[in-house]
Amino acid sequence: MTRVHDMGGRFGDGAVTPEGEDVVFHADWHRRALALTLATGTLGKWNIDVSRHARECLAPTDYMRFSYYEKWIAGVADMLVARGVVSREELSGEAAPTPSPLAEKALKAPQVAGVLARGGPADRPSDVTPLFAPGDAVVTRKQPENSIVPGGHTRLPAYAAGASGRVLRLHGTHVLPDSNAHDLGEAPEPLYAVAFPASELWAHPEHPRDEVVLDLWQSYLEAP
Amino acid sequence: MPHDHSDHDHPHALLPPEPALRVKALETLLTAKGLIDPAALDEIIDTYENRIGPRNGAEVVARAWSDPDFRTALLEDATAVVAEMGFFGRQGEHMVAVENTDEVHNIVVCTLCSCYPWPLLGIPPGWYKSDAYRARVVREPRKVLAEFGVDLPEETAVRVWDSTAEVRYLVIPQRPAGSDGMDVAALADLVTRDSMIGTGLAKAP
Missing domain, CATH: 3.90.330.10 (Nitrile hydratase alpha /Thiocyanate hydrolase gamma)
Structure with a gap:
């Protein structure tokens, strides 16, 4: 296993509870948590892979007891301190807040529409040549772990490690989270949609023709 | 700095335990430091609550x-x-x-x-x-x-x-x-x- 967030295929969770389309947020603080997370992201002190890793690095006991937006807030607080944006004393209330040199970067209301519209595309030019084409058979890395940084961020779920699949499509070349989450550069490389028969992943698949498709970077894959 | 998030040192524990208060405390702190504009948060919320769905x-x-x-x-x-x-x-x-x-x-x-x-x-x-x-x-x-x-x-x-x-x-x-x-x-x-x-x-x- 990688970390507690990597829960695909886990047994023991209860039923899924559908809900209507009219509910966007369940509490006012959920709204603020989402907006605060997006706004602090524009300060430029971390990227999306760093922020995912921050949530994944929550202690398993915290990850499981926190609701969704509590995880977000905890991740933001941890990153703000780790990146020197706020001090532990400011966070705990022991010290009065001091003005930040980053204040000029703070997102202002008139900038919001433009920032959200731009988003954060992950495709980049790359000199890594695609090794696979649609239809090719591939096998995923045996260990669902970051091969560069011990305990680091990766996007290969444990349930799909060491599995045989076939390439459905090449998405182009995208930023590699395993590198980008650790300030080691974007290291773009080919990204593929890879289909795995359910029977390759599970001992008791529900249906012989079912499949699971994952988006996987070239360095996660080998030729069989 | 590959280990920028230590597994055993989580500053988030310094915030109040109750979730609504945690968010409020963080928003108040970041606003005081000039790092967020509450009006920008309102704009983000309005976008996803009322305009994009x-x-x-x-x-x-x-x-x-x-x-x-x-x-x-x-x-x-x-x-x-x-x-x-x-x-x-x-x-x-x-x-x-x-x-x-x-x-x-x-x-x-x-x-x-x-x-x-x-x-x-x-x-x-x-x-x-x-x-x-x-x-x-x-x-x-x-x-x-x-x-x-x-x-x-x-x-x-x-x-x-x-x-x-x-x-x-x-x-x-x-x-x-x-x-x-x-x-x-x-x-x-x-x-x-x-x-x-x-x-x-x-x-x-």
């Missing part, structure tokens, strides 16, 4: 049902096609549309976090972000579908898309029987959010 995706699906050339273009390059309709930006930078047929039923999940096509569907529903959905839908999609009241024919294969990268998936549900002759606006009313995630079917007219 699943009716965007429904408009795309209804056009795909009505216009074969549009459908072909959408399946070929969804990012470009939906951008022309004004749907682009955060969490929709790289879009792929997948089509349900009698042979294949598509379902979207993000087992590792909560990746979801925001410009087309808005903020994901609670169940999409739940441990139960993330854990189960890759292993037992048909049991999960049953919890949504969907029972697929035996001859239909399920293809579950786990959104492990920055590519976001939109399911084009099957056009319901009896919808011939309906215009795009009427068709869009048949397209539910869940049908575009794959946990539901389009409504019957």
